[in-house]
Amino acid sequence: MIVVFAGFLVFLFCMYFIKKPYFTLQHIKIKRSKSLLITELSIGVIIFLYIIFAGDFRLVRFLLELIAVILFLLEMWLRVPAIESDFSLSSDEKVMLNKKAKKDFYSILPIFFIAICMFIFNYLKTLK
Numbered sequence: 001m002i003v004v005f006a007g008f009l010v011f012l013f014c015m016y017f018i019k020k021p022y023f024t025l026q027h028i029k030i031k032r033s034k035s036l037l038i039t040e041l042s043i044g045v046i047i048f049l050y051i052i053f054a055g056d057f058r059l060v061r062f063l064l065e066l067i068a069v070i071l072f073l074l075e076m077w078l079r080v081p082a083i084e085s086d087f088s089l090s091s092d093e094k095v096m097l098n099k100k101a102k103k104d105f106y107s108i109l110p111i112f113f114i115a116i117c118m119f120i121f122n123y124l125k126t127l128k
Contacts, residue, residue: 010048014041025079025097030089033082039075043068062123069119073112076105 022029079101
């Protein structure tokens with residue numbers, strides 16, 4: 001029953017991103033690029049698979065955690081090309097939004113590094 005519920009939530013998560021192809025940065029709507037949309041949908045699928053395999057296989061759980069962290073990092077980085085490819089923005093807005101997107105990306109890097117270390121050390125601890 002939990003798998004059906006989790007699958008429904010992932011379906012809603014994916015439908016939201018398909019229905020609303022914009023993300024907001026500094027109160028300006030920016031159209032998501034295809035690669036950004038695919039990355040966000042992949043995060044939803046990874047979360048669904050993690051719910052299914054959370055208690056079964058340690059290696060699968062570890063790989064899903066690691067892939068999720070990498071996809072979150074990739075999603076933050078793909079904001080920059082999405083800003084560049086949005087033709088509705090002026091050049092001044094693009095410069096300002098690029099600075100903000102890069103600042104967001106670089107401010108998130110330490111958190112991702114700590115999360116990756118946490119997953120690796122947690123996996124190494126379970127090997128003993």
